[in-house]
Amino acid sequence: MIGFYGPDGVTNLYLDFGFAGGRVLMQASDLGASVTDLQANKVDRSELPSLNVKTTGATGNGVADDTTAIQSAINQANTAGGGVVYFPAGTYKLTSALTIYSKVHLVGDGQTVSKLNQTSTSANAITGTDLLDVSITKLRVTGPGSGTGNGIYLTRSSADAGVFFHLEDVFVEEFGADGIYLSQPVVSTISRVISQSNGGHGFNLKGGDIAGGASTSLHFSACFANSNDKAGYHFDTVVYTSLTGCAADANGIGYEVTNLKSQSISFNGCGCESPANNSTSYPGIGWKIDGAYGIGLYNCWVYNAGVTGIWVTGNSHTISLVGCTDNTPSITALNFVKVDSGSFVTMIDCSNTSPNSLVTGTTSVLNDGAGNLSTKSVYSAGTITAEGDFTSFGGKITAAGGVGVGNSASASTLGILSKKMEVFDASGASLGFVPIYTTIT
Incomplete structure (x- = not known):
């Protein structure tokens, strides 16, 4: 639907597309609404939403329980086959979970002004099952600071995957469990999303949790996981996925990749600062790669590492660390890169302050910062030239x-x-x- 403002009674609108024959006449309908009425119901200056939650009774005053009124708006959008549910600036008190459906899009005026406040310690804030084409944008979702609830919890019952999820300009905080939990999402994007101060993971993506398969074709851009008790980003059974310019500060583990079925994940220009010693399992590590393969860290850095900057374990294979930097580790830091027996890593142009702990035979180092090369084997059909020493420890x-x-x-x-x-x-x-x-x- 296109809305425009014009003199009363004028219903002819000409659209000119800028080329010969590109001018068409569109017959409009006079809505009889004022400029103020239209502005009060818009997502931005170019779109009209399907439903404004205040038209179904939500107050947004932070005191009245708005759960039923908001759910009514969501249900109406679902009945209509989908649509936008719009949250004008305000604080919307929730006492139970909001359930969203396929093709329903929740949109606010910005995460600093449009706020959902879940007061129940046992309820999620936003939940949905077997979803297709959903988005949550420009909203802040706040929990009670404890309990078992998740901020955004999109799961599955019988669907092979959750398809076309889009989260953008969202801030999730203060939930007892995960900030954001997504069950086997595919072909989905998460951009400029913050998940902070949650009792579980900041972002928890899990494939195969209901039945088989893996999360695939995902992209994170400029996201931030901060002060979560477990991992900032937890990926289990996730493949061909990329993170660009993301940050993880003060989490038990900044980025955790687990399971042999987690493959082909790239971290590009991502960082981790001050990982915190929150528990035995989450003791203050930048990256933990456990049992995965085909994982790459490119120009990533760890600042003020608590125990270990990057830990590769669990028979992980084909792990690439390129241009990674150990920046000002804490006095408790033991290692920058730690590689356990059975795992295989290639390091290129990495810089460490804390010592590396590389079990013999696990790691090929191409330029350790001083121009040295260390590798399990070298093959060349041509000439190998060494300006310095060429040493074989028990090999040929x-x-x-x-x-x-x-x-x-x-x-x-x-x-x-x-x-x-x-x-x-x-x-x-x-x-x-x-x-x-x-x-x-």
Whole structure:
């Protein structure tokens, strides 16, 4: 629906699209409404909402219970096949959960002025089941500060996934459980959302919690998880997902990725500051990657790490850490990067202040900040050149075409034989020994 203001009785509107033949006549209807009436019901200056919650009896005064009035607006939108439910500026008291439905979109005037205040310690604020195409934007959702409720809880009963979720400009805080819980969302976006001071996770995305499958095709942009007791971001059975410019401060774990079915997740320019020691399971870690594979951290940093900056464990595979930085760790920090036995990591151009704890054979380091390379194996069809030392700890140096050594010296007689190096071809067959002398005379 398009609304426009004009003289009374004028119902012809010409639309000009700027090209030949692009001018059409649209017959409008006179609503008989004033400019003030229309403005009072709009989402912004270009859209008219389906329903204003104040038209169904909500007060927004922070005192009266607005739960029934808001649910009435949501139900009417659902009956109509979907629509926008609009919350003008105000504080809307809730005493039980609001239930949303597919194709219903909750929109406020901004998270600083349009506020939902859940007063029950056992109820979620917003909940829904088996949803398709829902959005929550420009709202603040506040809980009672304790209890078992979640801020936004979108789950499943029989649907394969929750499809087309969009959360933007939302602030969720003070719930006893998770700030935001999404059951197997796919093709969904979360942008400029803050989840703060919750007793569980800030953002909890879980695939396969009802039946099979995984959360897929998700994007987080400029989100913030702050002071949550467990993880700022908790991903379980989540695949091909990206986070860009996100932050996690003062959580038990900043970013937690679990389960072998969590794959192909990239963290791009994300940060974690001052992770807090909240419990044995959430003791103050920046990133914990546990049993996942194909996870990448690109130009990420950890500031004031409590125990460990980045911990890779649980037989995680193909983990890439590129350009990651350990910034001013706390005095309790033990390690920047910790890799447990059975996990495999590649580190490139990472910078650490706290020592790394890398079990032998787990980690390939390409430039540790001082130009050194450490890896399980190196293969090259061409030439490998080392300006510094080339060391093998109990392994083999294999060369199909032989090994060339620079800094050669000539001498009339040989010196004192110190060691010998055995050289193998590509098939593993010995090519013989290269003598190592302590001096050349």
